[in-house]
Amino acid sequence: MTDPAPRARVGGPLVVRTPEELRRALADAGRVGLVPTMGALHGGHRSLMRLARERVDTLVVSVFVNPLQFGPDEDLDRYPRDLPGDTRLCGEEGVDVVFAPETATMYPRPQMVTVDAGAMGDRLEGASRPGHFTGVLTVVTKLFQLVRPDLAVFGAKDAQQIALVRRMVADLDLPVEIVGAPTLRDPDGLASSSRNVYLSERDRVSALSLSRALAAGADAAPEGAEAVRAAAQAVLDKAAGAVPPVELDYLALVDPATFADAADDHRGEAVLAVAARVGPTRLIDNVTVTLRP
Known part of the structure; x- marks a missing residue:
């Protein structure tokens, strides 16, 4: 729509x-x-x-x-x-x-x-x-x-x-x-942000790993909380070796009501959130996932 x-x-x-x-x-x-x-x-x-x-x-x-x-x-x-x-x-x-x-x-x-x-x-x-x-x-x-x-x-x-x-x-x-x-994303998947103007072309390529990590985590949601974290972390681990590197601040799967870490047996909605620095710019992003009932 x-x-x-x-x-x-x-x-x-x-x-x-x-x-x-x-x-x-x-x-x-x-x-x-x-x-x-x-x-x-x-x-x-x-x-x-x-x-x-x-x-x-x-x-x-x-x-x-x-x-x-x-x-x-x-x-x-x-x-x-x-x-x-x-x-x-x-x-x-x-x-x-x-x-x-x-x-x-x-x-x-x-x-x-x-x-x-x-x-x-x-x-x-x-x-x-x-x-x-x-x-x-x-x-x-x-x-x-x-x-x-x-x-x-x-x-x-x-x-x-x-x-x-x-x-x-x-x-x-x-x-x-x-x-x-809802979060608006640019055509390449990067979440729209006023701070995106700080990103160079090379920075932006690295920064796309944030949305890719969230997508990987969301795809793993049917397998549970541990699988969501692992799938997202794998993308970010690889991005840490990019040029410029993605310097992870946090990756967390949390209860949307409290923002405390979601337990491994959490069921229903959870928020997968990430923050990282790329070059001089700190970026945040998140996605809501539904863990198996």
């Missing part, structure tokens, strides 16, 4: 920079949808917008590179930024409002109160990037308070993130529906 045709907004979206401008823009907005982003928008973001656009009266896309979710040695300063290009893409997808605050607007003082991601936030991405999910949940909560959306759409490529957002919404009784959108 193809995505529905975009509904370009005549004149482009309204770009607002402050909470006051946002409140005025959303007066009498009807049912509001939010797609939170860090900008550098691509086809994957388009798919989120199209999913939201069909379900709301007013669609808001936030563009904010959130410093709270970056560690001291990560790519905050070089993260790609292109607000004019992002605004054009949003206009092509029928977005009504682009909320693009400055850092000082979102964090006018040192952020003392944050949202603790709990034990689920300390696993996988949280173990590799300490404090990352506290930063994510804190900014998402702030965006929910500012936009007051009826629904928010997140991409399934960040499976742990969307699981944590759903748990936060449930635990804190936040009145917003969380919608997950």
Whole structure:
């Protein structure tokens, strides 16, 4: 099934920079949808917008590179930024409002109160990037308070993130529906990501081993959890010798409710997740597999 045709907004979206401008823009907005982003928008973001656009009266896309979710040695300063290009893409997808605050607007003082991601936030991405999910949940909560959306759409490529957002919404009784959108992949199979712009042609060839490993793991699902891990690991072991090499951070098969390791006798759905560095770029990907009943 193809995505529905975009509904370009005549004149482009309204770009607002402050909470006051946002409140005025959303007066009498009807049912509001939010797609939170860090900008550098691509086809994957388009798919989120199209999913939201069909379900709301007013669609808001936030563009904010959130410093709270970056560690001291990560790519905050070089993260790609292109607000004019992002605004054009949003206009092509029928977005009504682009909320693009400055850092000082979102964090006018040192952020003392944050949202603790709990034990689920300390696993996988949280173990590799300490404090990352506290930063994510804190900014998402702030965006929910500012936009007051009826629904928010997140991409399934960040499976742990969307699981944590759903748990936060449930635990804190936040009145917003969380919608997950399937991972969009480029024709070669690489999951769409803003960080893909960092990849050279040779890097990209090596990076394709991530999606191949996930596919191999998914194919082995009828044989159980141990076979899934082994099949995916075999692909990544070979990729470790590529040029440039794939430097594995983690490969894990986890329970989608907790992101704890799935037991060898796990039955039903599980998430096979991978993170690795190729050249200067750290990439993540995942696939949901169904282990034999």
